[in-house]
Amino acid sequence: MASSLLSRQLVLSLQQNLRFTAPGCRYVSKAAAKTQMEFEYDGPSMKTEVPGPRSKELTKQLGEMQNVGAINFFCNYEESRGNYLVDVDGNRMLDVYTQISSIPIGYNHPSLIKVMSNPNNMSAFVNRPALGIMPPENFPEKLAESLLSVAPSGMSRVQTMACGSCSNENAYKAMFIWYRNKERGHNIPSDEDMSSCMINQNPGCPDLSILSFMGGFHGRTMGCLATTHSKAIHKLDVPSFDWPIAPFPKLKYPLEEFTRENAQEEARCLEEVEDLIVQWRQKGRPVAGIVIEPIQAEGGDNHATPDFFKKLRNIARKHGCAFHLDEVQTGGGATGKFWAHEHWGMDDPADIVSFSKKMLTGGFYHKDELQADKAYRIFNTWMGDPSKNLFLAEVLNVIRRENLLEEVTRSGKTLLQGLYQLQDQYPNLLSSARGQGTFCAIDIRDDATRNSIILKARDKGVLLGGCGDRSIRFRPALVFKEYHVHMFLNVFSDVLAEHN
């Protein structure tokens, strides 16, 4: 790999001098000294079709080693900056998808480079500990200044995990353990519990269930997958559990214009939830927990109202089920609040909140009573990765220092306003513009047109992602400013004109 801008930057950073110049970059001066420096490209710049020749060559190479059916193109991460992803053919794209919504503050943020260049941090990268038995000295401090500094209301405990699926799997296990101890009235398993669980049988491995929602996505390991219902290809051919699946409200947008119909639809779904809880209890598979996303992301950016979530939380309480909010995609600031559920204004929003993606580490917060009663019940070798906590602590510093939640709210308003305008302009093509912060989406006439629009936008230097049957989801980083929104809207508008 040739010496890159990044290499040079690191060296300079180590010399305690963060100022540097590089061709193709520009400085954005800030009135206040909030950030040391911002640097980014001027705009997209396309050199070849995408994937270009180099990407095609690498895809062929990788194809000899693994399935490459989902590969879009190969990236030059060294040269990527802020909101711009650069590919290996020198194409520079405005990234409104950010690695499936997992890059919090853009590429190569100078503050993250500094984390890397701090010699005190090196050991966290080189010596990955078994966190559950021998954590590093700064682990409680780093948890406090990272994850716990943004803990959801009512939660002061957190367990890190390696990825989103592991986070949800372990959250489900925590709910099952809690539920069974509640059933027992104490936490001492019987001899029969202990012997039967070793051979996967009742009562040690009880027939408990997790209630999930049609259209939901909670991961792809086998527990998670039993609660995922977004696309058939994710689930096909994998054995599953007989667990209840409730309808998620199908609302009309903008929500504020269809309050009556939407309230009826939500009431119908909530009634179904209660019916399912009763049914599954009757058939001997009680619902230990309910899992739901604040906005169904993978399943098509489906929203529900705060009223729906408040009532659902009450239903969980009434029936003795744990309530688990999966904020893997919604968490980390993109909705304009750090957690999407903060928009509901609840003191006691959930029993468990899981996260990953923009949080850089997986894991879940939980209320005190959801903590497993004994050691080694929620456990694995690594239990997360402290090097990710270092980055997260710095990401949170940047979010605070640069007021990124306010920026997201501002950019998000401009984005949604722009989508509304385009929707008025192209009523046969676009519908149901919706979103919170920059966590927005819009429906396209049909699947084929949606896919064509995404590819055409990419040719013009804007990276988008799809979700659901025919939606486009917008998932920029938190550093996506109003001028990026305008840049995106201009390209999007051109692409739509070609499809009308």
Add this chain to the structure above:
Amino acid sequence: MASSLLSRQLVLSLQQNLRFTAPGCRYVSKAAAKTQMEFEYDGPSMKTEVPGPRSKELTKQLGEMQNVGAINFFCNYEESRGNYLVDVDGNRMLDVYTQISSIPIGYNHPSLIKVMSNPNNMSAFVNRPALGIMPPENFPEKLAESLLSVAPSGMSRVQTMACGSCSNENAYKAMFIWYRNKERGHNIPSDEDMSSCMINQNPGCPDLSILSFMGGFHGRTMGCLATTHSKAIHKLDVPSFDWPIAPFPKLKYPLEEFTRENAQEEARCLEEVEDLIVQWRQKGRPVAGIVIEPIQAEGGDNHATPDFFKKLRNIARKHGCAFHLDEVQTGGGATGKFWAHEHWGMDDPADIVSFSKKMLTGGFYHKDELQADKAYRIFNTWMGDPSKNLFLAEVLNVIRRENLLEEVTRSGKTLLQGLYQLQDQYPNLLSSARGQGTFCAIDIRDDATRNSIILKARDKGVLLGGCGDRSIRFRPALVFKEYHVHMFLNVFSDVLAEHN
């Protein structure tokens, strides 16, 4: 955190000068210029009881945030070196457990520090990609020089994952997909397949099973957990699948002294495997795959002979089941070969081999026909972590450069010989010394004595881990030399004398 040895080392390393001196370290000169430098402490050095006052204080702090029931003590990873783990109270211990067998070449190996200090590598740490859609330019190259350079016989394809459980979950999914396509005779699912899988029902979510072994450990997410049968506390209260569980041979050690009895026991288990495959097929839950560890680690370091594995592999073939070797703990060189299954001398040892721990990244190798037929079937956001591949590539360089597999074989022989001698000396206390390379174990009279011995050894500066009901497992890093073995045996001998 105060400036540490490590910090100083990084700075020096960046100045292209790896030589440094530090109090308490010594140089081990090598005849050949194979390694630039080796540095390590002279031996254990204990300052306080373990956990010491600082560890206790930190455990209390962490206890406010999460379950600390499994915490042994807190570590000073900056000051840890090679085979020596230093805790926050300044105690320096010879580490024969290495973070549950997950540190390949010791703490703060200079070659890994160099990976960190190479500016060309920074971007892999700062910008974690969605590997399945937008990999970095050097991804095929790094896969080739790391994972594929040590691919098991007959396998040229590999999929990375974040951890051991995710690796096994996805390996199981690959086996289910392969099996169903085989049943179909093609890979085009029916409309009924597609619609039924969305609601967790047959035939889309088929009643297929994975055959596992009593005493096996394959992880803790719900698919893995259905094949894990080592300790009840791992499985208690978590719903599971009705999958077949075969007995793992209970052999007598040393294996070569009990060949006849052991062969009988293995034959009994193999017969049971075939019976279970037939039974489960008859009850409509066909066995899609068989999963087994080359040495049952968590379950008590239970060995079987090459003959057993060869016959089991044939049974899998005969009945059309995929054969999955879980090398999460055995892989990476500790048995004296890179993969434990290499000791069997088979050209076609398995259809899938999964790994994690010492490999620093999770994942699985598979034969061509086990690759999922379509994109997004084996998929998640991160699909591993390229920064771990960078470290792994360097670990493999070190293993080759320093002939570590030969070293492990030599140290392992000395270790096992020492264990045999102690077993002869303390026949009422010790039995069944066994192992390959340094991947050794010994049984202790009973659980309580085992635990007491582990704690006493720790007080004297040697870190050990348990497994099974009453075994101690030895899991040093690959840089555990003969003089470390002698150091360990001396301490172990002293501890045993106190327990006789």
